Amino acid sequence: MTATTSAPSTGLDVPLERGPAATFLRESHIVFRRQLRMNLRNPAWVIIGMLQPVLYLLLFGPLLEPLIDQFGATNAYTFFVPGMLVQLGIFGAFFAGFSLIGEWREGVIEAERVTPANRTALLVGRLYRDLLQLCVQALILVALGWALGMRASAVGIVIGVLITLLLGGACAAASNALALTVKSEDVMAPVINMIMMPVLLLSGILLPMTIGPDWLVRVSDFMPTRHVVDAVRASFAGDFAFSALGWGIAWSVGMFVLAVWWGTATFRRENA
């Protein structure tokens, strides 16, 4: 040591007194700020995350235009952008756990856990980051869709994006929980692929399930994300009836609550 210092204090005389809610918000904000800083340092990943839905929009969207009448819709992009939003919400958010494994490996998670910070705040701070990233990506996607010919009301877009954020939050929380459970990218990648494939095929993200055979429609009824896709499509199409939006919103909220509970439980379980 090159400098002499006075004896340290107890470490307890400086922290500011705050209520539990304010402490929680502060702690989750510290985690969020740190995560955001790391994302901004590597914006390439945010862009790469957007690449897939944008490519779908540019290269697959035109293929839908001649078929759109058969789907019971009038505008191919008003039909297709909601599907891409949901895809972004699922795929983008489900990869959030990979960065958590990297942090865990470098001892960051353990270092955070040995602080008095609330365990839920450690997860929620990361969710803020995931949701902000998803929100920005969603808005870019909507803007691009608009440029390509999509038309929807502002209220419809807002509701659709909010449903997407709920779903994305659920996927991000589940991804973080899964990451802390398996602690290995080699395990995580095939598990995500295993989940994603049926979700992609049975949610009607690319094509509506209604054009398929009855048995496939029945099977897709059991896929929660199918109802979310239907709800986002309905909101973009201006159909705000409960039958169209209700199930999607209910599933989104349900999955969000369940996943956040799982994520929080995992952060807590790792700790005494």
Add this chain to the structure above:
Amino acid sequence: MIHARGLVQTFHTKRGRQREEVRAVDGVDLDVSEGEVVGFLGPNGAGKTTTLRMLTTLLRPTAGTATVAGYDVATQSVEVRRRIGYVSQAGGAFSGARAGDEVVDHGMLYGLPQRLVEERGKALFEQMDLPGLWARMPKNMSGGQKRRLDIVMGLIHEPKLVFLDEPTTGLDPQARANLWEHIRGLRDRLGVTVLLTTHYLDEADALSDRIIIIDQGRIVASDTADNLKAQVAGDLVDLEVHDPAQLSAAAERLATLVPGPGGVEVVDRHVRARVPRAGRSVQGLLRDLDAASIELESIEVLRPTLDDVFLTLTGRSLREAEAASEQVGGTGQDETDPTAAGASTGAPTATPVTSSPTTTEGAHR
């Protein structure tokens, strides 16, 4: 500062289809006083890190009780966390973030205001020989610098008690020696109590006021290094005899210095025995050998090491224990605790028990 009684930690592992219970820590009693630097020594898999993780509230004890800084680790974990610093084997700073940012964010999680954390962090950077590295990413730092950064993070809230888990593993000799100076400084200049785990004999010897030896989840000794070594019966005298025909004659003369029967070992052309206060008696031995015209190739007098202490206490050397734990995958948390950071691929791996290049004793072991 630390009082633990009957700490137990069990894990479950799968061997084939069978689920096995592994008792990583098996009834540890531990007391550490304020201002002590205590070395927690044992081979990989002995239960050092698991014990540390229980004391730092990262792992709930399966059984037993422990108070740290006056608070119960199981029921008052947040109060414990406020008062301790912990530097894990894996580190704590993200390699792709700026070092200063990591320190500030970490300090703020203790409820400290940003400006205060920045001031303290920059002062600690100076103290820990990290000047000018505030904006550097850990991935661009040397191993020693990275380790000192980890310690800065552990000290940012000015704890009175710091846990260091294998602080010098993976560092080169120069970086280790440098870090030792800083660890000594924690106690000498900052008045911090330190509990450090290590499997380096020389590190425990050089740094610790007191050494606690753990093996297979149990504490087998706790004393100062000198007192532990005093438990070993004398210094090791090793005679290398020139003419193999004179081995028995040399052994007879060496046996006169050994209290009690037996105790002299002949291996190849070497005659060895533990001799109390060999420094004094070896001169007479040399005269006897000379008078009997027994020619020596070399003579070595080796002071007892902590490895000798471990051998005396457990019946095997630390290095053997290390090799055994590596063969079976270990019995302690170091290898089996699924919650430990860095337990899978990509984490810093433990290196075998070695003696420091700066000492010569171990080279002969």
